Amino acid sequence: MPRTAFVTIAGRTNAGKSSLLNAIIGEKIASVSSKPQTTRTRITGLRNIDDVQLVFFDTPGLHKPVNRLSEHMLETVKESVSDIDAVIFVMDCTKKINDSELELLRSLNSSKMPVILVLNKIDLLKSMDSLAPIISDMTSQIDFEAVIPVSIIQNSGVDIVIDEIIKLSVESQHYFPDDMLTDQPEKVLAAEMIREKLLELLRDEVPHGIAVSVESMTERDDKDILDISAVIYCERDSHKGIIIGKGGAMLKKASTLAREELEDFFRIKVNLKCWVKVKEDWRNNEMYIRSFGLSEK
16 A cells, blocks of 8 residues: 655754755755745655655745745745644754744644654764753653754765654555656746855845746757746845846856756756846735745735
8 A cells, every 4th residue: 555644844944944855855846045044935845765655845944024925934834734744843953942943843742743853963063962962852842753863964864854754654645646856836946946046145135035937948949958037036226236246247157056057957958048127025015925926825
C-alpha cells in the first residue's frame, strides 16, 4: 500500500526552512538568502522514496507584521499548520527561542500535532556540549516526536529528518506524479530565482520592497533557447536607481547570476531580459499583493 505524509516546515525567519526543503527535495525550488523573510508564500516540494510520497509546505518565517504583505505571510503560516500529518519546526540553535515560536509550538501541542524539532546551524556552535542544555530546555516545554541537530549547509542530519518523517506517513494514494518536484508553476520558480539574486546583492533597505513578475517564458522553435522576460517592481524611484546601478551594472550582475541558475535548473540556455518599474507602497496594496501572487485569497 502506498503511503504519504503532508508536512509543514515552520520556524523563525532565517532559521533555514527553505534550505532544509531544498536539501530534502534534492533540487533548489525555494529561495535561500541570508536576509530574513526570503520566503513569502507557501511553496510545495515533493520527494518520493520507494512507496512513500512526502509533500512539504515551506512557509514564511515567523515575524512581527509591519505591512499588509507581512500580515498575509503570517496568515499563510497559520493556514499551513492545519490539515497536515506533521510539522517540522526549524530552530536556529545559536539563538534563544522567542515568544512567537513558543506560541506556535504550544498551539501545535494543544492540537496534538506531531512536531519534529530540527536544531539547525550546529556547525556554528563553539562546542557540541552546548547542545544538551538547549535540547533539555526545549523538551521541558514542548513535546516533540523527535529532536534532530543538523547542519543543513553541511548536509549533516538531513537523512535523519527524512527517516523521522517517513515514520509519520500514513497509508494513502499518492496525490502527485512520482516524478514531480514541486507544484509551483515554472514562471513562479523563475521569478523567485531572480528575486533571490537581488536579495543577495542589494542593500538592506531595498530587498523587502521588491517583487518579481515573469511576464513570459517561451522556448524557441528553431533553437534550444528559453526566452524569459521579467519585471522587477520596487516601491521608490531611489530604489529603482539602486537596483539598476551605475551604468546598469547592478541589474546586469543580478541578471547574469539569475540566468546561470535558471540554465542549471531548466537544463537549457536562457535569454533573460529584466526591466525595473516602481509601484509605490505596493506591500500595503491588496491589488498588487494579489497580482504578484503573494496572497492565496
